[in-house]
Amino acid sequence: MTTTASPEAKLIADLDARRPTALARAISIVENQRPGFDTILGALHSKIGRARRIGITGPPGAGKSTVTTHLAAQYREAGLTVGIIAVDPTSPFTGGALLGDRIRMESVALDPGVYIRSLATRGSLGGLSSATRAVADVLDAFGFDRILMETVGVGQSELEIARAADTTVVILVPESGDSIQTLKAGLMEIADIFVVNKADRPGADRVRTDIELMLGLRAGEALRNVPAHHGVDFKKIMNPARIAREAAAGAQTESWTPPVLRAVAAKGEGIGELITALDRHLRYLEGSGELRRRRRQRLREQVIDVTEHRIRQRLWRDAETNAFLDSKLTAMESGAATPFTVADELLSRSVDLLTRTRS
Numbered sequence: 267m268t269t270t271a272s273p274e275a276k277l278i279a280d281l282d283a284r285r286p287t288a289l290a291r292a293i294s295i296v297e298n299q300r301p302g303f304d305t306i307l308g309a310l311h312s313k314i315g316r317a318r319r320i321g322i323t324g325p326p327g328a329g330k331s332t333v334t335t336h337l338a339a340q341y342r343e344a345g346l347t348v349g350i351i352a353v354d355p356t357s358p359f360t361g362g363a364l365l366g367d368r369i370r371m372e373s374v375a376l377d378p379g380v381y382i383r384s385l386a387t388r389g390s391l392g393g394l395s396s397a398t399r400a401v402a403d404v405l406d407a408f409g410f411d412r413i414l415m416e417t418v419g420v421g422q423s424e425l426e427i428a429r430a431a432d433t434t435v436v437i438l439v440p441e442s443g444d445s446i447q448t449l450k451a452g453l454m455e456i457a458d459i460f461v462v463n464k465a466d467r468p469g470a471d472r473v474r475t476d477i478e479l480m481l482g483l484r485a486g487e488a489l490r491n492v493p494a495h496h497g498v499d500f501k502k503i504m505n506p507a508r509i510a511r512e513a514a515a516g517a518q519t520e521s522w523t524p525p526v527l528r529a530v531a532a533k534g535e536g537i538g539e540l541i542t543a544l545d546r547h548l549r550y551l552e553g554s555g556e557l558r559r560r561r562r563q564r565l566r567e568q569v570i571d572v573t574e575h576r577i578r579q580r581l582w583r584d585a586e587t588n589a590f591l592d593s594k595l596t597a598m599e600s601g602a603a604t605p606f607t608v609a610d611e612l613l614s615r616s617v618d619l620l621t622r623t624r625s
């Protein structure tokens with residue numbers, strides 16, 4: 267009987283039985299770091315790593331949700347299940363129409379092979395990337411094949427989503443043209459695949475060329491140490507954009523240059539190419555060891571997050587520690603102690619507190 271089991275144990279058993287209500291409940295708990303969240307994630311840990319995590323980012327209105335929906339539909343046609351995480355969506359994904367006019371949500375929402383979750387993470391305790399990663403972990407353990415994570419790229423958030431993803435797709439539009447030169451190096455760094463969407467509008471080719479040139483410059487850099495061939499410096503004669511395209515198209519598994527695809531997502535154009543590029547990127551990730559490196563990095567970051575969270579909780583929820591701190595205020599005021607000596611003292615008297623397994 268499960269009547270005596272802890273609520274977490276019951277929930278974990280329900281997750282094992284793949285009950286949808288348990289999935290929703292587990293996600294709420296880990297998203298908000300409610301009591302028991304670590305027990306749940308700990309129990310699921312051995313089951314994660316099967317799903318493919320795809321981050322989809324770009325400026326507001328670039329067509330991220332449209333691309334996400336078409337990707338989900340095509341994956342479903344291929345027999346794959348899809349979890350969608352919409353991070354701080356400007357318009358909520360859940361219920362009603364996913365994309366307004368064109369593709370109605372109902373067919374997807376009734377499909378148990380698709381699960382959609384909106385995350386409002388601004389100001390959340392654990393931060394954007396850890397909340398997203400935790401929810402993706404639950405979806406992964408639950409057995410979803412593909413996890414699509416949409417976030418608006420407006421600064422820090424796209425960098426955070428990249429940390430939670432295996433592959434990051436950056437979606438730009440012809441209107442991004444003017445700003446392409448000012449695209450932060452960070453955005454260029456995180457993009458594994460570029461999609462220039464709304465290619466039915468003027469300027470799409472220009473944006474693609476601009477991105478390819480920026481990527482080409484990086485490919486040119488990589489050739490810096492290659493000796494000139496027959497006295498001809500071929501770095502100067504090979505078109506960098508061509509190098510980038512060929513590298514992306516080739517079967518190479520040791521290096522990756524982001525392809526720059528074009529799409530008219532509203533009409534479903536370019537989605538097949540995106541899926542092909544995503545599959546190719548997965549093969550590259552696996553063949554080069556990069557997938558393992560990215561996942562190890564995620565584990566590393568997770569331990570740092572958890573450790574910092576526990577240290578904060580144990581210290582600042584402890585009445586004695588707070589009393590000690592208060593008792594030092596006067597000494598700091600008079601100059602007899604400094605915040606630094608007090609911090610050192612506080613840490614050294616907290617060893618037991620910090621190493622105790624209770625939180």
Ligand SMILES: Nc1nc2c(ncn2[C@@H]2O[C@H](COP(=O)(O)OP(=O)(O)OP(=O)(O)O)[C@@H](O)[C@H]2O)c(=O)[nH]1
Pocket residue numbers: 325326327328329330331332333355356357365418463464465466467529530531532533
């Ligand atoms: N002309 C044109 N419009 C498109 C295309 N793709 C999407 N749109 C439209 O662009 C608008 C925004 O699309 P969304 O998919 O909601 O964009 P988003 O990036 O998810 O937007 P936010 O989540 O609000 O940042 C919608 O009205 C779409 O119908 C396209 O290829 N061409």
Ligand SMILES: [Mg+2]
Pocket residue numbers: 330331332355356357416
């Ligand atoms: Mg959207």
